[in-house]
Amino acid sequence: MADKTYSRSSVIAGWAVAILYFSHQQLTVFLARSDRFGPLREEYRGWHYLLGSLVFATVAWRLWLWQRDGAVAPARGVTPALHNWGRWLALIAYCVILLAPFLGLFYAWADALTVHLGPFFSLPALIGRSRPVWMFTGYFHSGLGFMLMVLGVAGVLTVAWALLRHGRGLLAVLPPGFGPQIFAGLASTVYAFATFRSPAPGPRALAIFFGICALVWGLSWLIHHKRPVPLTMRPLGPVARVAAPVTALTLLGLGAYGPHALFKVTPWPMGETAAGPAGVTSHLVRADNPAALAAMTPETPFERQVKAETYKWCRFCHTVAANGPHLVGPNLHLIFGQRAGTVPNFTYSTAVADAGRKGLVWDDDRIAWFIADPQKHLPGTAMIVSSGPIPDPKVQRAIVNILRRETMDEAAH
Numbered sequence: 209m210a211d212k213t214y215s216r217s218s219v220i221a222g223w224a225v226a227i228l229y230f231s232h233q234q235l236t237v238f239l240a241r242s243d244r245f246g247p248l249r250e251e252y253r254g255w256h257y258l259l260g261s262l263v264f265a266t267v268a269w270r271l272w273l274w275q276r277d278g279a280v281a282p283a284r285g286v287t288p289a290l291h292n293w294g295r296w297l298a299l300i301a302y303c304v305i306l307l308a309p310f311l312g313l314f315y316a317w318a319d320a321l322t323v324h325l326g327p328f329f330s331l332p333a334l335i336g337r338s339r340p341v342w343m344f345t346g347y348f349h350s351g352l353g354f355m356l357m358v359l360g361v362a363g364v365l366t367v368a369w370a371l372l373r374h375g376r377g378l379l380a381v382l383p384p385g386f387g388p389q390i391f392a393g394l395a396s397t398v399y400a401f402a403t404f405r406s407p408a409p410g411p412r413a414l415a416i417f418f419g420i421c422a423l424v425w426g427l428s429w430l431i432h433h434k435r436p437v438p439l440t441m442r443p444l445g446p447v448a449r450v451a452a453p454v455t456a457l458t459l460l461g462l463g464a465y466g467p468h469a470l471f472k473v474t475p476w477p478m479g480e481t482a483a484g485p486a487g488v489t490s491h492l493v494r495a496d497n498p499a500a501l502a503a504m505t506p507e508t509p510f511e512r513q514v515k516a517e518t519y520k521w522c523r524f525c526h527t528v529a530a531n532g533p534h535l536v537g538p539n540l541h542l543i544f545g546q547r548a549g550t551v552p553n554f555t556y557s558t559a560v561a562d563a564g565r566k567g568l569v570w571d572d573d574r575i576a577w578f579i580a581d582p583q584k585h586l587p588g589t590a591m592i593v594s595s596g597p598i599p600d601p602k603v604q605r606a607i608v609n610i611l612r613r614e615t616m617d618e619a620a621h
């Protein structure tokens with residue numbers, strides 16, 4: 209193996225990627241939680257594209273340096289097998305990052321959104337609105353994020369093992385900048401998962417994460433601070449040479465499954481498409497039954513709070529105005545009193561289509577029952593409430609009231 213170390217430019221590029229990637233990730237976590245209809249949403253989106261472009265350019269530079277540097281020797285005290293594995297993880301992660309902006313661009317264009325690079329200029333759209341392209345690119349744009357997460361977890365676990373076994377950690381085992389990049393990335397992911405519903409559990413989750421890291425680091429110090437790190441090591445065998453890329457690519461497959469595992473979304477429509485005239489995406493005729501005709505109640509302060517904390521997730525997946533586009537879920541205009549699984553031109557899971565055929569009609573109680581735990585009450589449904597099941601009847605009732613106001617008031621649209 210070569211005894212060359214990383215070139216100075218590679219070190220700079222690796223750290224630049226880490227810093228930009230981290231900033232972009234913070235913005236993304238924030239963007240996903242920002243008010244979808246708030247005035248600042250467009251600003252955040254612009255910065256998301258701008259930072260994404262900078263990450264792209266820096267990673268392209270890093271990869272160019274990668275091939276220019278060629279083989280690089282392991283750092284002191286790192287076995288060739290570990291070094292090789294760390295390099296494959298980084299190389300594949302960089303390639304994954306390189307793909308993300310393309311999917312992101314088409315995802316935005318397919319949703320008829322303008323792509324503007326921060327406050328500077330807008331890119332002309334290469335395609336018009338398209339639901340199939342939107343589904344596919346949306347799935348895999350988020351899939352790439354999951355792939356990076358899985359690679360990051362693998363990297364951090366590898367480093368934990370290397371710390372305990374060899375006393376060598378984040379900076380020695382992985383290429384320059386990549387260790388801090390995945391470590392900070394994992395910390396952000398821990399925070400993001402802990403704060404789907406509200407920011408409160410975030411600091412505690414981070415404290416536990418950093419506590420575990422400190423424990424591993426402390427143990428490693430106890431084990432290794434007296435013993436010198438062994439310097440003679442076996443060269444890289446053929447098995448390790450092949451196993452590293454194959455394992456890393458397998459992890460990508462796991463990541464690609466992430467959006468479905470977590471949000472039940474699919475890259476293309478799967479299930480049964482409800483009949484309807486072309487171009488129609490909502491119930492246009494009010495049902496003629498008590499569920500549709502019940503009166504609306506004025507908004508209470510509690511409902512205002514539920515709207516900001518829980519109902520906002522409904523609106524990430526559902527539009528409510530007449531003929532609004534289907535998103536991940538169907539348009540819900542005039543949904544009260546309608547048979548389940550019948551909004552025109554939406555592709556439903558067999559579970560919901562079947563429930564409709566068997567007579568499920570959406571009224572207050574049925575909607576409350578469904579959102580209480582969609583996966584449990586209609587097993588096989590494609591709906592998942594991003595913030596988690598809603599067991600509290602008071603919250604369910606508040607959501608039903610808000611939904612009625614937003615979907616049944618034809619004068620409002």
Ligand code: HEC
Pocket residue numbers: 471518519521522523524525526536537538540543547548549550551555556557558559560561570575579588589590591592593594607611
């Ligand atoms: C992550 C996306 C997502 C979120 C969040 C979400 N839904 Fe859904 N919703 C769906 C999908 C997808 C379907 C279609 C389900 C199927 O085909 O199995 C659906 C179906 C429905 C239906 C039945 C529509 C019909 O025509 O039968 C109702 C009612 C509904 N959602 C209400 C809600 C409410 C209220 C919330 C918020 C508490 C919510 N949804 C949150 C994705 C979502």
